Amino acid sequence: MLESNVKIASMRVYADILANAARNGWNYTPQSIVSGSNRHFEEMSLQLIEAGYEIVPVGARPYCNQLNKQAGG
Structure with a gap:
């Protein structure tokens, strides 16, 4: 969930x-x-957060191990 959406x-x-x-x-x-x-x-x-959501700052790039492997990273 984007932090900006939570703020709004x-x-x-x-x-x-x-x-x-x-x-x-x-x-x-x-x-x-x-x-x-x-x-x-x-x-x-x-x-x-207590309900299980993750709040992500705008512009943050979430880490995804599988995508990084596919991209050669």
């Missing part, structure tokens, strides 16, 4: 959380929003 999903969920909080009259500072967004992404990533 996390941002969407966190935006919903903030919208619900705002509807209930809660206000957050910009710093706490950024901090909360980062924390939400990290927690979501950990939950996905």
Whole structure:
């Protein structure tokens, strides 16, 4: 699973959380929003990893032993 896809999903969920909080009259500072967004992404990533997913940074080239043998590597 690409890290960028996890980040996008996390941002969407966190935006919903903030919208619900705002509807209930809660206000957050910009710093706490950024901090909360980062924390939400990290927690979501950990939950996905625990569920058996591998999170791959964008641009990473996963290692595949069989493909490397076929390519002569």
